[in-house]
Structures are given as structure tokens and as C-alpha cells.
Amino acid sequence: MELFFQQLLNGLTLGGVYSLVALGLTLVYGILHVPNFAHGAFYMAGAFVAFYLISSLGLHYWVAMAGAAAAVALIAVLSERLVFHPLRNAPYLHHMIASIGILLFLESGAQALWGADFHRMQTPYNNIIELAGLTLPAQRVLIIVAAFVLVGLLQLFLKKTITGATIVAMAQNRDGAALVGIDANRVAMLTFAISGALAGMAAVLYAPINLVYTSMGSLVITKAFVIIVLGGMGSVPGAIAGGLIIGFAEAFGAFYISTDYKDIIAFVLLVVILSFKPEGLFSKGAR
């Protein structure tokens, strides 16, 4: 029983991180209509910025997280302006190649600056919380709580503010939104900024557990893709639900089936689902 709850906790932790990453990706998908392969690099950049702020400048964890969120938001906006905006009328293939270019630049840039080793990120939450006979590592609890809070804030923003509503409108139908007079450029930049910030924060939350290294984004991003394909491109609830599903599948799969092959679970799920439903699980039909 206790082991079960342990895996439940792991599942929630993973699910929280994956949801945050997938949320950023799904919002941007609505703007770009193309998968942003650089998103994993955004994630990695967030971790490295925070790592630098904490270990070289001695800043506090939360300050570093804010710094990372801001830095990645900036990188994301720059990507949108300098790369994706000029390509807006180009074939999708070019978008994909360009996003790969950004990915390569960021990953190798980080490697040039910090090397290919694994780095440990300091966190003030190294303690264990004992609750009802369960051992809960504080960082994991923090991840779950933070993920919930961030997702909640995002939902509030998207539903209750006008800017948020326009983002949702654009994510679902860009042409329709433009017709109604929404400034596509501003919304695109804002969406990218949010997407970058989410990815950066997710990385800083998870890095103390999973270490910081230049290829940390690649597996995460591939799973985030699985999540938004499953949950529906441009769908916020889909990204959250999908993130949790994959998180649990991996946690329980790793424990009850095999830790070696746990990374394959998400991909196998994708392969299986797309084999039977080529449009994804929750496609919205008209695109």
C-alpha cells in the first residue's frame, strides 16, 4: 500500500512537470500550427539559467526560478519574432527545420558554456515530510503544489481576462481571431512568453530531482508531444489530462514493469493510439 502511494506521488510529480511543459507546447501549437521542436531546449535553458543563478551568483531558489522564467520567456519571444514570424507563410517543413535550428543552437550553446556533464541544482527543500506513515520528499510535494498553482493561475488568466481569452481564441482558430481584430503579433509574442516561462519553471522545479544536463529537454519534449497529440493540439484541459496520464503511466510502469524501458511507455502509447485514431484522441474536428 505504501509503495502504491509512493508511485502515486511519483505519478503526480511527473504528471505535474509534463503538464506544465505540454501546456506551453499546446498553446504555441495553436499559433504556429506546427510542433515547436525547440520547446525542449526552452525547458533546458530554464534549468541552466537557474543553475547559473544559484551556483554562480548564490541567489535563492525562488529568485532563480523567477529569473529562469523571465529568461526563457525572452528567448521564446525572440524565437517568435526572429524565426517563426518571418516564416509564417512558408511551408510547414521550414517551420520544423527552423525550430530544430533553435534547438540545436540552445543545446550546443549550453554545452559550450557548461560542458556535457550532469550538474546538481541546489534546493532549499531537501527535507522529507512524514505524513500519515508516508515519506514525502519535500521537493516532490513542492512540484505538485506548484504545478497545481501554476495551472490554476493559467486557467484563471485564460478564462477571466480578455488577453487570455484572445490567446485561447487564437490557439483554436487563428484566422477567425484575426477577423475579429485581435492583434495577432502581440498575442503570438505573449503566448510564446507564457509558453517559455512555463517550460522554464517546470525545469527548475524538476531539476533538483533529475539533475541538470544539456540533453534533459529532449526526452521531456518528445513526451510533451505525445501528450498534446493525445490531449488535442491547442487544448488546455487536454494537455493537463494528458500530462497526468503519461505521468502515472510512467510511474507505475517504471515500478511494476521495468525501469529500463519506462521512457518507451509514452512513445508506445502514442504509436498505439495513433494507429487506431490517426486524428488523435480528442481532435476538435474543424482545423
Added chain:
Amino acid sequence: MLAVSRLTRQFGGLRAVDDVSVTFERGTINAIIGPNGAGKTTFFNLISGALAPTSGRIVFNGRDVTGLRADQVARLGVARTFQSTTLFDSATVLDNLIVGHRLRTRANLLDVIFGTRRLRAEERACRDKARAALDFVGLAHLEQRSAGAISQQERKRVAFALALATDPVLLLLDEPAGGVNPEETAGLAALIRKMADSGLTICLIEHKMDMIMHLADKILVLNHGGKIAEGTPADIRADPAVIEAYLGSDHAHA
């Protein structure tokens, strides 16, 4: 030639095409008109196989083709053009047309690798067909011109030629005169008449009423997915339901 009975296409709660039945006779020019959103292009998509119907039947030349894929329908002799003509801009006009006859060829990978006689004969046939189609639409002189360097009206004609290269018996033209000025519209209308005279059955979607009224043998009027009128141009001109559908625009006293 083409018999459509009770054709329906539903998207969730919306009936884009609602219980439409109509017959098109061989060698005639048929126009499909209606206000925007009436379901005309969806209707074309259903006939050409690009979309599967929710219910109803399509019988083409005595054969039930309901639910066949678009490429299968094309092979049976139904060609279509689209509202926006996508050509391979960096190739010549002739180059664009050669693939039009591909569906009538049988050469496969082995033919290609070994350069068999069959491949060479079929490539020659495709090229000849492309030339003939281009000549038919009056653009033989543009053969070597880059496809990106021709005018809108010429693009429309090249799209016709591409459809003709497939050796069709039924031709579906989606807004063939879209974005074309009145003088060139007359030219396209004459071309369409020429195609019908050569034995093809034509179906076209158009918004240009003068063109339709002078060209069509039969007109089908759709609104909200359903058929509201069918008949000769004279019938349609006087039909109160049609007039009402267009909300008393200048067509009411055309």
C-alpha cells in the same frame, strides 16, 4: 451520367449537404449556385470522393461510387479543379501537366529502375497528352514558360488542362472564373462550352450569374445544404425561392 440520390453530409450537428437528389445528363453543362455557405464545395467534395457522405448514394455511369476514395473516383473518369490553383511554380507549364495522365499509366518501380520500354512509352504518352490538353485550352505557346510567371486567367486554363489530361468524362470545376475579369471570363466560358462540345459532362460552381445564365443547360440551387430549385436558366430566373434566397439582390430582376 451522374445520379445523386438523397446525399447528406453531416458535421456534428450541422448538415452541410442535406438530402440532395439530382441527375446530370451526359454532355451537358450544369451549374451549382447558391449563397455563401450553401454547401456547394462540400457537394463537390462528396461527388469527387474527397469526403465521404453520411448517407445517400452517388451513381456514376451506372456504377455505385458512394464512399470511394478521391483517387479511385478520379480513375473512373471524374476530374476536378479547386478554387485555388496550386501549381508547381518552379517548373514549366508543360512539366506541371505531365503528371496529369499518370493515373492511366501502369509503370511501376521496376519499370523505373530498369528503364523499360513500357516506361518510355508511357512517359511519351503523358507528355503528348499534356501538350494536347495545353493546346486545347489555347495555351500551347506557354509550354516552356515557368508556371509561376503566368497570369491568373492563364493559371485557371492550366488547371483545366491538368484536369483534361486525366482523360475524364465528368469535369467538376470549382469557381473556374474566380478572380478573373469580365473579358477573360467570357474566354473561359467559351472554353467550357468547347469542352462540353467535345463530349465532356461539366459541373461547375460559380457566383458569376451572367456567365452561368448564358452557359448552363441546367442549374441546381443550394441553400443551407438543401436543394431549393433545379431547372433551366429561365426556370431559375423566375423561381421565387431562388430570388428569396439571394434576398432581393439585383438577380431578382435579371
Added chain:
Amino acid sequence: MRLSSRLGWSALLACALAFPYLAGNDYHLTVMSTAYIYAIATVGLNLITGYTGQFNLAHSGFMAVGAYTVGILTVDHGWPFWAAFALSGVVAATIGLFVGLVSLRLKSHFFSIFTLCVGYIMYLLIEKWESLTHGTVGIIGIPAPGAIGPFDFTEARPLYYLVLCFLVASLWIMHRIVHSLLGRTFVAIRNGDHLAQALGIDLMRNKLLAFMLSVFFAGLAGGLYAGYVRFLGPGIAGVEHTFDMTMYMLVGGIGTLLGPLLGAIAVPWLTQYLQVLQDYRFVVFGPLLVILVIFVPHGVVGTWLRWRRRRASAAAPAPAPRQEGARHARS
């Protein structure tokens, strides 16, 4: 083939044949031979991505499949090299058949995501399935290609010519495909699924054919790689190799025949000379990829071809089309 093209290709072949006598040492031969091997794979990738418009991110995984087919059969089961090599392309194409059947029905970006995942699965399987692939230890001691007649392939120079032979054969087959009705079919699919279908083209069948052909080339290149380098690790399945090949295609010119070849040869040599780039090549490649895709999306060869076509088109005689149209309107 046009005379100027024939001359061009002959000139390239002459250079390639003369290269070992011009090159300084065996190291140069190695760089060139490896470039040729990746060129074969890149030309394959170009068929599905450049000509048919589907971006296959699992390409290096298929190359690894071919390589490991040779490695496993020769080292673990004692097969002679050529027998194992004969299977390298076939095994890759067979796996490609199943992957293609599922993935080619998907919209193009789903296809790319799907193949990205397939590529990861391949990498992870190679890394973890130790009983089959030796895992992270890799396979060592792969035999060199067996001697054919008087030709012995244990030295660098004969090996170079062997690889060159395969490159020439691959290019020749690709040339035939691309300039035939089949190639035109692929291009029609790239230009637009709907129009291609309206022209009677069976999408699934043709996409599958293009996909299987392209991964056959990848598997073949992988088999050659195994016989050339003679040891393998899971790293060759890494997606960064697909990115490398994408780079070659883009620099040279996607959707042309010469482009990927030139890119696959020029880029590794450039990185050789910019030795400092070797480990950090992507710091330069990344932005370069972006710049190319925005400003020079057709690559070197593509841009040159368009320039040449524009000149030919402008020079072509053009009687007043207006008269012609009017004449027909009256007929």
C-alpha cells in the same frame, strides 16, 4: 539527360575517382568515405522529405537498423559480410513498411512527431536490449567487406572505391526514380495531397513506396557504415544524425538530386577545417539552419536551378497571349 548535366556529373565522377591520388593521407580518405556513406543516407532522406514532403525524423534510426543488422549477423552469428549486407536495406525497408503503414496516414506534423518517437524507440531499444545489440558496450570486431575477385577491402583505398561504387549506384537509381513518372507522382503529393488525389494518385501506396525506398537507402548506408567503421554503438541511432542530414539537404538544396550530395560532402569537410567546430558544430549549424530556411530555403543547388530556369523562361519566345485568348473566345 541534358548534355550539360551529363558533363557535370562526369566531371564530379572524375574528381571522385582521382581523389585518393590527390588526397594527402588515409585520414582524408576516411573523411570522404564517411561523407559518401552519409550522402547515400541523405539522398534517401531527400526522397521522402524533399520530393514527397514528409519529414521523417527516424531516418538515423533506420540507418542504425541497417548497421546493426550487419553487426549482429556477422559478429554474433558468423555470417559473411556480404550476406549480412544484402539484408541491411531489406530489414530497414521491412520495418519501414510497418512504420509507414501507421504513420503515413497522419497529417504531416503528426507524421514528424510520430517518427521522432519511433526514432527514440529505436535508440532506446538498441541501448537497452543488451542480449541482442550489446547495449551501450556496442558491437566491435565487425569484419571488413569480403574480397571480391582481386579486390581486397582491408585497406583504405579499395574501401574508398567500394563506397564510391555504392554512392554512384544509389545516385543513378535515385536519378532514374526522380526523373520518371514516379518522381513526378511524389512531387505532386508534396505540392498538395488533395490535388494529387484528384489526379488519381493513390496517396497511401505512393507515400509508402517513397518511405520504404528512402529507408532502404538508409539501411544500406548503415550496412556500409558497419563494414567501414567496424564497430557500432547506440549513438548512431541518435536523432542528431538526422539533424545533420537535414542540414546537408538544406545547404545543398532540398528536393534536388545534386543538393543533398553536395551538402553531405561539403559540410563535413568544412567542419573538418573548422576543427574547433567539431564538438560545437551545432552552435553554428543551429543559427545557420534558421538563416538558410528563412533566406535561402532552396539551398545552393536549388537557388542555382531556379536562376537558370528564370533565365530560360525569360528567353523563351512569347507571342502576345491576349490575342491568342481572344481568338479562341471567338471560335
